[in-house]
Amino acid sequence: MKNLVLLFFTLTFSPFNVASEDEHSDMHDFMAHLLTPASEAIWESSGYVITEEGEFSLEPTNEEEWERVLYGAKVITESASLLSIPSRSKNRNEWIVFAGLLEGVGQKAFEAAEKKDANALFEIGAELYQVCVACHQVYMNE
Amino acid sequence: MRNIFSYVVFLILFSFSYTIYGHHAFTAEFDANAPINITGKVVKVEWINPHAWVHVEVLKESKATIWMVEGGTPNTLIRNGLTKNSIKPGTVINVRGYQSKGKLCLPRCIANGRDITFPDGSKVFMGSSGTGAPRDGSDPKER
Numbered sequence: 001m002k003n004l005v006l007l008f009f010t011l012t013f014s015p016f017n018v019a020s021e022d023e024h025s026d027m028h029d030f031m032a033h034l035l036t037p038a039s040e041a042i043w044e045s046s047g048y049v050i051t052e053e054g055e056f057s058l059e060p061t062n063e064e065e066w067e068r069v070l071y072g073a074k075v076i077t078e079s080a081s082l083l084s085i086p087s088r089s090k091n092r093n094e095w096i097v098f099a100g101l102l103e104g105v106g107q108k109a110f111e112a113a114e115k116k117d118a119n120a121l122f123e124i125g126a127e128l129y130q131v132c133v134a135c136h137q138v139y140m141n142e
Numbered sequence: 143m144r145n146i147f148s149y150v151v152f153l154i155l156f157s158f159s160y161t162i163y164g165h166h167a168f169t170a171e172f173d174a175n176a177p178i179n180i181t182g183k184v185v186k187v188e189w190i191n192p193h194a195w196v197h198v199e200v201l202k203e204s205k206a207t208i209w210m211v212e213g214g215t216p217n218t219l220i221r222n223g224l225t226k227n228s229i230k231p232g233t234v235i236n237v238r239g240y241q242s243k244g245k246l247c248l249p250r251c252i253a254n255g256r257d258i259t260f261p262d263g264s265k266v267f268m269g270s271s272g273t274g275a276p277r278d279g280s281d282p283k284e285r
Contacts, residue, residue, distance in 0.1 A: 039192075047190035047216065052231040058190065125191035126217040132192075 026088070035079050039128060041072025042109050046122035059118035069113040069121065076128070077106030098135040105131055168240075168274040172254040176241040180209055180253075184233045189216050189226045196229060196255065196268075198237060207247065211237050211255040213268040224258065224266045234261055238280070239269075256280035 045065065049056045060066045080103030082088070089095045105128045112120035168174075185208065186197035194213040199206050213219055216226070229235065236259040242252040255268045257280045267280055275281075 043191040047188070048226060050187040050189060050226060050231060052185070055226075122191065123217070126215040129192035129215055 030079075030082070030088075034075060034082075038072040038075035038079070039132070041068050042076070042121060042128060043125050045069045045113075046118045046125055057118070060116075066113055066116060070110060073106050073109035073113055075106075077103050077110060079103075080106065092139075094138055095135075098131065098138075101131045101134075102128075168254060171242055172240045172275070173243050173245075174240055174276045176245065177238070178209075178241050178253050179236070179238050181236045182209070182234065184229050184231050184235060186231060187226060187229055191215055194219055194268075196235075196237070196258075197250075198235065207251060209237070209251045209253055211239060211253050211268075213255050219266075219268060222267050224268060228260075229258070235259065237268075240275070 045058060045060050045068070047058045049058065060069060080099040083099040083102070084096055089099070105124060109121060109124045109128070112124055180198060180200045182198040182200035184196060185199045186195075188195040188197075192215055194216050196211045196213060198209045198211060200209055213224075214222075219225070237253070237255050238257050238259075239253045239255040242254075244252070254275060256275070256278060257265050258268050259265045267282060269275055269281060
């Protein structure tokens with residue numbers, strides 16, 4: 001019984017109420033299982049690893065690897081719509097703006113992947129990170 | 143007494159599960175109270191998004207330790223005057239930054255880099271702005 005009372009007080013008076021925990025879980029899952037893997041498909045498909053043995057490009061080398069990039073780009077593009085649904089956007093104008101920027105970057109990544117343009121993908125990867133950081137700066141600690 | 147202890151443990155765990163969410167922020171991964179100042183030879187460079195990584199071999203009492211130092215995006219570094227050709231393997235550099243919260247260095251030490259100094263004395267900001275890193279004067283944009 002005492003344990004139940006303690007649990008009640010913990011849930012009621014903890015600084016993180018149940019509603020905000022749900023919201024953070026929703027966004028955490030969205031980022032961890034949808035947007036982050038999609039972004040990694042872009043980031044891991046361009047750039048270089050340089051050692052004393054030489055310089056190695058991370059550019060996809062076959063159709064399967066390019067397909068992973070296309071898939072990631074499409075997920076990023078479509079994530080904009082999922083982020084913009086009322087329960088997530090909560091009428092926050094900047095939120096919608098960031099979602100729009102994400103959609104634009106996703107489309108550019110898709111086009112670059114269709115052309116198999118790893119250099120463009122590298123530039124777009126940096127742009128994608130800038131959009132992520134800009135949005136996190138505003139909303140991550142809310 | 144045991145119940146109070148359980149309550150405190152529960153609160154700590156509950157708080158911790160919340161802070162994990164901020165995994166991209168500097169403060170979630172790096173320790174602002176653990177500055178590093180290392181000098182060594184570049185052995186590997188990962189010129190990738192969203193962060194470039196410079197692997198530095200630091201010799202101390204004949205023992206070599208590899209430090210993986212996180213930088214900004216390659217594009218940011220290029221704008222700051224740092225290219226993949228200026229930090230080729232073999233280049234000896236000095237790096238100032240902050241160590242990761244996990245300090246066991248297993249298998250490698252990890253740090254967030256703030257600036258790189260080259261043998262000719264030139265210094266380049268290698269971090270990213272707006273990540274929550276300490277305002278230590280390294281970032282020209284914070285002045």
